[in-house]
Amino acid sequence: MSLNDLKPGQSGEVVRITGGGAIRRRLLDLGIRAGETIKMVKAAPLRDPLEISLGNGHISIRRAEAALIEIKVMS
Numbered sequence: 001m002s003l004n005d006l007k008p009g010q011s012g013e014v015v016r017i018t019g020g021g022a023i024r025r026r027l028l029d030l031g032i033r034a035g036e037t038i039k040m041v042k043a044a045p046l047r048d049p050l051e052i053s054l055g056n057g058h059i060s061i062r063r064a065e066a067a068l069i070e071i072k073v074m075s
């Protein structure tokens with residue numbers, strides 16, 4: 001399951017980041033790593049970008065970037 005599949009209010013644990021190159025580096029620089037907990041806060045009206053909560057902050061990422069983040073939904 002990817003981060004794209006989370007509904008607002010749902011949380012998940014990052015399993016891995018697929019892909020490579022500059023997008024992977026950007027996600028790592030934002031603090032998105034395996035084992036981190038991410039919460040979907042909201043999606044923009046046209047569903048792009050997504051606002052997520054990570055650690056003590058909120059960040060926005062594109063849907064294409066979110067598709068590269070494999071997560072395990074937390075209950």
